[in-house]
């Protein structure tokens with residue numbers, strides 16, 4: 476569907492209006508419309524009903540503790556799998572945690588709940604992963620007895636993943652999507668670390684990881700800002716993985732703002748804003764916030780493209796707090812402090828990004844920029860992606876000081892010559908599928 480909106484921009488100091496055509500894939504647009512605030516709220520109320528979901532809490536009681544909560548998520552995934560025509564399976568990937576002298580003081584049964592929606596194309600081995608953490612905590616990170624509702628941290632991310640599985644399990648994507656609910660985040664990113672290592676050892680072709688942690692509340696406790704129109708996406712600049720090997724080329728090419736995670740963040744901004752009205756995706760050029768960590772990091776540290784999605788303004792009176800009232804302030808992570816319409820938009824942003832990626836062809840191969848002669852133009856050439864039907868390619872262009880791609884040129888060929896100097900522009904290429912879905916952009920290697 477084409478949707479025309481008028482935007483204003485400033486040109487040479489004059490405000491002029493221009494028409495910007497927003498092209499939406501009707502299938503993705505339909506899925507986005509099915510993300511529901513009440514549904515998200517009911518997932519969170521159920522998660523809160525388990526009392527505590529502390530990683531070291533009981534795994535044997537039927538209605539309390541992290542074990543019961545994980546089993547409930549598994550049962551939801553199994554229910555959604557029924558509408559997938561056999562493509563979705565669900566399981567708890569379990570292991571036993573040993574005391575680590577830090578935030579684990581006993582042997583503990585662990586489990587990551589996974590809904591795996593297999594892609595429809597047998598030649599497409601790409602995996603897209605979306606995560607939230609099910610464990611919760613109060614003030615003392617070792618306190619496994621007290622109620623820890625964890626409605627927003629990270630009931631919101633967990634509910635996002637459940638809602639995505641509910642809506643997306645009946646749709647067809649060429650690549651595989653994994654809906655991941657991890658344990659052990661608050662005890663040291665343990666569940667994400669376990670899976671990231673497994674993915675590395677087993678050589679999973681994970682192209683993108685969207686980690687959602689604290690995405691459902693719209694206000695700050697101190698600056699009193701209320702805003703449900705913006706969400707942050709954190710992405711690393713220089714890569715944590717093998718930086719020493721890559722630093723020379725990053726420096727030569729000026730690519731410190733173009734790592735895998737940053738490309739994914741840019742993509743999520745463009746596609747998320749394309750499908751979700753009244754939501755701005757705000758890029759943060761940083762892996763995470765001060766004093767905090769997140770489940771994207773074990774993936775980032777192993778070389779995967781992973782980003783963190785987090786609400787714009789955090790309310791620290793409702794995170795990691797013992798439930799109490801002090802000087803008239805109610806502390807604790809309760810659902811009543813959340814904004815489910817805001818959570819709906821953030822979930823829809825995830826849905827649009829994942830769907831567009833998983834419907835798109837794979838990325839182009841061997842993209843090269845020709846540097847054998849001194850010229851003021853640019854020649855790029857590339858090979859067809861490993862999987863997916865390709866309608867053509869977008870060549871993306873931006874000046875080196877610009878944060879976002881400025882021009883998009885469509886071609887059906889596997890190469891292009893452009894009257895733009897490689898010395899002061901960045902280039903990238905996306906493969907475009909038959910329904911217009913774009914792959915992640917790839918930056919060229921320098922070659923002859």
Ligand SMILES: [Zn+2]
Pocket residue numbers: 608628629660688689
């Ligand atoms: Zn968290």
